[in-house]
Amino acid sequence: MSKWLRNALLLLVVISPFSSAQFEPQYPIIEELSWTDSSYLAKQRARVDRLTRENTGTPIRGDKTDLNTLQRVVDRELVTNDDKLTLQALGVVLADVMLTAEPALEWKIYEDKRGRSRALCIKDTQDCLFPVTMLSRRMKVGLKPDVKKVYVEAMDLVGAQLPPLPYGETREYLPY
Template sequence: MPQLRLIGALLFCLAAALPQAQAESVSITELSWTDKQFMAAQLARVDELVRSEMGAQIHGKPRDIDVLQRVVNRNLVDRNDAQTQQALGLVLGNVIANKTGMQWVAYKDSNGRSRALCVKDTSDCLFPMTMLARRMAVGLYPDVNKIYQEAMEMVQPLVNKSPYDVATESEPIN
């Protein structure tokens, strides 16, 4: 039960921060060469981990969600290993990107610079690199599939918009 309360508190904090985040200045740019190299190294880190410990591979496909869950359940990443925890989030983000067409970008706001997954040409973004890491860092064993499903539900209305949809006063777009 304490884990559920903590998750609820984290979600409340996230929801409370959203209106404030929208009001601040945000800069979204393409990933630098350094970002791309760093992310490639992180993917290699997770791929090596799952190959050596489980005989599996990372593919950027939905089956990676089950692999990530096994990594979490087997406690293969130390609670203090933020780099590898974020690398797990990168794998999760790649599954989301491949399913939705979202793009990795450099996202800069008052909290600093991070890598985010955004709907093309918008500031509608997810931060998958911390979706697992923040939970694992406090000793939780996140339900990776649940986090994936919730992220997909949040972005689905945004990624499925057609540029030809036009709202009228009598007929709002769903």
């Protein structure tokens, strides 16, 4: 083996532990939804719509009235605490209500060292909410969350991250 090749290999061995750190992703990574993600969210909405039509006679409308519908689902315990998929579907509907209230939000994929999640993020920032689990984490342990309170608290967090409105206007995320 030539001296040049041996030195080059030695240099690679010495540098490689340090260079691998340069190739680790910088978290969080925020990306657009894929077609698969959008399809998944649509199926989740349909799951809740079917549940609410069959059990309460109320469709999912995509507006603030859905908060009342979600509360009926919670209060009547229409979803068991071990039905993770349906519990998270309730969060998708909650997120859609948030989207109607705040145009600065958009669905994104948020990835960090813990994994990949669907999130509502403030446009052009890394500030995100995770509404898919806002109800499910509470319900999973047997709680009956106040859907409107969860909504208002989440929206207040978002509002605090947005620039002030002109003319001294304030953001109000009342659930009515």
